[in-house]
Structure formats: C-alpha cells, structure tokens
Amino acid sequence: MILSDLLDAPVRAASGDLLGYVVDVRLVLDGPLDGGILVTPRVHGLLVSPRTGTSFLGYERTDVRSPALLARWLRWRHRGTFLVRWSDVAAVGGDVTLAQDYRRWSPTFPETVHQHPTT
Amino acid sequence: MSPRVRRTALPYDVDEDLPREPTPAGRVLDARLHLLDRQTLDVDDVPVACVDDLEVRTASGSGDVTSGASPAYVTALLSGPVLGTRLFGGRPPASRLHRILWRNVADVGTTVRLGVRGEDLDVLWVERWVRDHVVGRIPGGRHDPQ
Numbered sequence: 001m002i003l004s005d006l007l008d009a010p011v012r013a014a015s016g017d018l019l020g021y022v023v024d025v026r027l028v029l030d031g032p033l034d035g036g037i038l039v040t041p042r043v044h045g046l047l048v049s050p051r052t053g054t055s056f057l058g059y060e061r062t063d064v065r066s067p068a069l070l071a072r073w074l075r076w077r078h079r080g081t082f083l084v085r086w087s088d089v090a091a092v093g094g095d096v097t098l099a100q101d102y103r104r105w106s107p108t109f110p111e112t113v114h115q116h117p118t119t
Numbered sequence: 120m121s122p123r124v125r126r127t128a129l130p131y132d133v134d135e136d137l138p139r140e141p142t143p144a145g146r147v148l149d150a151r152l153h154l155l156d157r158q159t160l161d162v163d164d165v166p167v168a169c170v171d172d173l174e175v176r177t178a179s180g181s182g183d184v185t186s187g188a189s190p191a192y193v194t195a196l197l198s199g200p201v202l203g204t205r206l207f208g209g210r211p212p213a214s215r216l217h218r219i220l221w222r223n224v225a226d227v228g229t230t231v232r233l234g235v236r237g238e239d240l241d242v243l244w245v246e247r248w249v250r251d252h253v254v255g256r257i258p259g260g261r262h263d264p265q
Binding site: 001002003004006007008010013015017018019020021023024025026027028029030031032034035036037038039040041042043044047050051052058061079080082083085086087088089090091092093104105106107108109110 | 122123124125126128129130131133134136137138139140141142143144145146147148149150151152154155172173174175176182183184185186187188190191192193194197210213216220221222223224225226227234
C-alpha cells in the first residue's frame, strides 16, 4: 500500500456514519532497526478532519500561534479534527472504517516530543 | 471546493476538549507535514528527488494492508511523476514510482537526508541517462565550463 491510498480517504464509523477525511497519518519512529541509521516509522494513527483542504499547514495540531489571525482562522476551520489510533482502524480500502469502540484523541503533538523537526 | 462533512451532521461534538495521548517512546512525525514533498539530499548534500509518497507494509513485509489489526511500517520513500495525477486525480502506476528504502534515510528535518550517494539510487536513472546520452554528446558537455 502507498500512503496516497489513505490520504483524503473518507472515514466512517462502524455504523456507516461519515466522520471526516484522513488529512494526515501520524508516524512514530519506534519500529525495528532495518539495517539503517533511523528505526522504521510505525503508523501510529490517522488524523481525521471534517475538511480536507488547508490542513497541510498543521495549525490544528501544533502550538504555533502566529500569524495570529491566520492561526485562529485555520484552527477554527479544522475544529473537530481528531486522532484515531491505527489499532482502532477496522478496515482500509476505499473508505476507512473504524472499530465499534474507537476512541478520539487530541490531534496535537504529544507534549515533550520533538515538535518541529524542520528547525 | 474540497470535500467536507457538515459539522451538524457529525455524530460527535466538534468543540469537545479531547484528551491528549501519552507521549510515545519515539519521535513523532506527521507524514504530510514532515515528509511529503520534502527534498531529499544524498550523503554529499546533492539533491536527489522529492518525497512524493510513502510505501507502507505490514510487519511481515506484505503490502496488502487491510486493517489496523497488525502494525504497519513505512518501508520506503517513493518518488515519481505525480504532477499530472495530483492535478487530474488518480495515481501513477507502481512501476513509475522509484523507491528509496527507509534504511537509507539518515535524518528528517527541513530536508530528508540520505546516508548513501544519489548515484547509486534508481531514482536518478533518467538524469544519468540524459547526462550520458544527450548532454555528454554536446561539444564541451563532458567537462566543467572554462
């Protein structure tokens, strides 16, 4: 599978209700060391938002507050975004279906984790 | 307009304060935010390609990921002709996407740094072919400008 099969895919609850779209895939570098320098990234969860556009800026999942107007607007646009763990994904293929007892988590990066690898 | 769900139709409260996850043991990356469209540089800081996609496989190495029942891992960065499919939809055939194995990745930052030379990667075969068969046949094309 390639990641594009997941990105922008509709996400449904087990009942069939549409919950949103996959706007990003959260990875955690804690997989096996496959003979390289970095360990293999594990798919940790899916970020689901009611909207698909403009999420690439990531304002709804970081603590970035500036430019203030843009940050507030984008955070408002993406309210309702949540993280669902990979283990709560019941089926992948076209639509993504979540397990009956899936749990929603805050989409923000975990505290104390390296948040800005670009710096 | 991009697809969206009316918030009134959602089965949950969008303004609910969700709990934060416990901090995972490893570094956290969001694929679209931190990896896709990033430039890759080889061990000599020579640009290689952009990260157009990622290959995801199960722990057993199968590319057939059907659910979250078993862990899935990113095994390779993919690069290829994706401009057309991004504009018009669809995706290029798998044979047109070149793989850079994750084991060759040395660091992820503003760019994705590789621990190998780009010359050894399949992703640059077009560039090598054009250099050897086109540019190299132009008079003066086989040495640095004077």
